[in-house]
Amino acid sequence: MSNEQIKNLEEIFEARIARDEKIEAKDWMPEKYRKTHIRQISQHAHSEIVGMLPEGNWISRAPSLRRKAALLAKVQDEAGHGLYLYSACETLGISREELYQQLHSGKAKYSSIFNYPTLTWADMGAIGWLVDGAAIINQVPLCNTSFGPYARAMVRVCKEESFHQRQGFEIMLKLCNGSKEQKDMAQDALNRWWWPSLMMLGPTDAESVHTEQSMKWKLKRKSNDDLRQQFIDQTVPQADILGLTIPDPDLKFNKQTGSYDFGAINWDEFWQVVKGHGPCNKQRISARVAAWDNGAWVRDAAMAHAAKKEELKVKIAI
Amino acid sequence: MDNNWPLWEIFVRSKNGLEHRHFGSLHAADEDMALENARDVYTRRNEGVSIWVVKSSDITASNPENNGELFEPAQDKVYRHPTFYKLPDEIKHM
Numbered sequence: 391m392s393n394e395q396i397k398n399l400e401e402i403f404e405a406r407i408a409r410d411e412k413i414e415a416k417d418w419m420p421e422k423y424r425k426t427h428i429r430q431i432s433q434h435a436h437s438e439i440v441g442m443l444p445e446g447n448w449i450s451r452a453p454s455l456r457r458k459a460a461l462l463a464k465v466q467d468e469a470g471h472g473l474y475l476y477s478a479c480e481t482l483g484i485s486r487e488e489l490y491q492q493l494h495s496g497k498a499k500y501s502s503i504f505n506y507p508t509l510t511w512a513d514m515g516a517i518g519w520l521v522d523g524a525a526i527i528n529q530v531p532l533c534n535t536s537f538g539p540y541a542r543a544m545v546r547v548c549k550e551e552s553f554h555q556r557q558g559f560e561i562m563l564k565l566c567n568g569s570k571e572q573k574d575m576a577q578d579a580l581n582r583w584w585w586p587s588l589m590m591l592g593p594t595d596a597e598s599v600h601t602e603q604s605m606k607w608k609l610k611r612k613s614n615d616d617l618r619q620q621f622i623d624q625t626v627p628q629a630d631i632l633g634l635t636i637p638d639p640d641l642k643f644n645k646q647t648g649s650y651d652f653g654a655i656n657w658d659e660f661w662q663v664v665k666g667h668g669p670c671n672k673q674r675i676s677a678r679v680a681a682w683d684n685g686a687w688v689r690d691a692a693m694a695h696a697a698k699k700e701e702l703k704v705k706i707a708i
Numbered sequence: 709m710d711n712n713w714p715l716w717e718i719f720v721r722s723k724n725g726l727e728h729r730h731f732g733s734l735h736a737a738d739e740d741m742a743l744e745n746a747r748d749v750y751t752r753r754n755e756g757v758s759i760w761v762v763k764s765s766d767i768t769a770s771n772p773e774n775n776g777e778l779f780e781p782a783q784d785k786v787y788r789h790p791t792f793y794k795l796p797d798e799i800k801h802m
Contacts, residue, residue, distance in 0.1 A: 690711050
């Protein structure tokens with residue numbers, strides 16, 4: 391195809407998105423659109439998969455059967471979300487094997503928040519309340535994104551996500567209404583998860599390299615800073631209900647803007663974690679790779695079993 | 709031997725009276741495992757009463773590049789729609 395023809399196709403393509411038409415997997419798309427979507431959807435899928443690890447640690451340590459059932463269901467949802475997203479990503483012409491390869495080799499990123507440790511049971515509360523809360527703010531606009539398979543996967547994800555946040559808040563509420571030690575534990579979890587949750591919404595607009603293009607493709611509806619402000623404004627009153635203190639001395643309601651002003655975010659820490667130097671980066675990836683490698687014989691056995699069954703079918707037919 | 713599990717397309721009937729609808733896809737070694745995995749991946753909250761699984765490689769799909777010749781001819785056949793036919797006003801329902 392000549393450059394002229396490609397330019398033409400690109401214009402038609404951009405116009406379709408501007409008209410709110412959906413793009414489906416077999417439609418013509420610019421190479422950059424395909425690559426950007428593979429990157430974002432796979433990063434999202436990897437985050438769901440790695441996101442199970444910090445919580446999995448607490449399933450066998452949950453304080454009651456009720457909490458255990460809820461946490462198990464949440465972790466199972468995350469596996470499901472990872473699978474919806476991987477299959478949406480595969481429609482763009484990349485194989486599952488390649489996607490796993492990118493995660494295991496460190497080539498692909500996942501949400502940096504999962505590189506923090508989960509030290510106490512209260513962390514299960516804080517993760518549900520804050521991390522899933524921030525994730526919902528990020529994800530809801532994606533239900534309307536331009537790429538059909540991604541948008542459909544996100545509709546399912548969002549439907550299931552609100553239970554995750556509620557069960558987290560309930561854990562926090564129970565601890566906050568408990569003994570002094572329990573309330574301290576909740577405050578400690580908030581202290582540790584607050585700032586990473588704010589970072590989770592992405593670098594400031596000035597530093598965010600993909601924003602403009604992503605807005606055009608409806609991969610993004612609001613800027614990172616707007617999403618962060620929305621998260622803070624919605625979460626501070628919830629902390630008040632819990633009777634917990636947000637660990638930010640500069641946090642103050644601004645009557646003029648109707649929003650909360652907040653203190654400076656430590657972006658050095660964010661970039662350190664993104665680059666692989668967070669407290670648990672190595673642990674997370676090695677746990678994931680070990681699970682994959684140790685499961686190889688099971689996958690092989692299942693394929694051998696399938697082949698044997700197929701053979702038997704053919705024999706009976708003859 | 710290529711030991712990657714093949715891809716399956718999953719169709720779910722959400723309740724009797726409705727058709728099976730495409731829900732998504734997943735990898736599984738064979739059709740039995742595809743059904744079991746589909747149950748766990750796509751019907752964790754009572755989304756279905758029946759599941760079909762079809763190997764993705766068994767599906768033949770039309771190519772969007774041919775959409776013109778496939779679907780445009782229907783556009784100028786307005787006489788296939790009831791509104792094409794003029795009736796006297798006295799006739800209220802037909």
